[in-house]
Amino acid sequence: MRVRVKVHVSQPIKKDYKVKNKEGAWCTVNFKYEKLGVFCFVCGIMGHAENRCEVRYSMEQDDGRRE
Numbered sequence: 001m002r003v004r005v006k007v008h009v010s011q012p013i014k015k016d017y018k019v020k021n022k023e024g025a026w027c028t029v030n031f032k033y034e035k036l037g038v039f040c041f042v043c044g045i046m047g048h049a050e051n052r053c054e055v056r057y058s059m060e061q062d063d064g065r066r067e
Contacts, residue, residue: 012044 007013016030039046043055050056 009046013039013046 013033014031016028018026018028021027037046038049040048040050040053040055042050042053
């Protein structure tokens with residue numbers, strides 16, 4: 001399914017979300033984003049890249065994992 005939504009770009013974007021299906025069981029919905037602008041994979045906020053991320057530079061050690 002493809003939907004168009006508005007998101008607050010000053011907050012980290014979500015990679016998934018839990019919802020209840022018709023039977024009342026919890027399911028996880030994974031998101032894929034298209035046509036994003038400059039995006040930081042470290043903190044999840046739009047507007048800067050990894051090389052300018054304050055969160056990354058405040059880490060004592062960067063293990064290289066990205067969401």
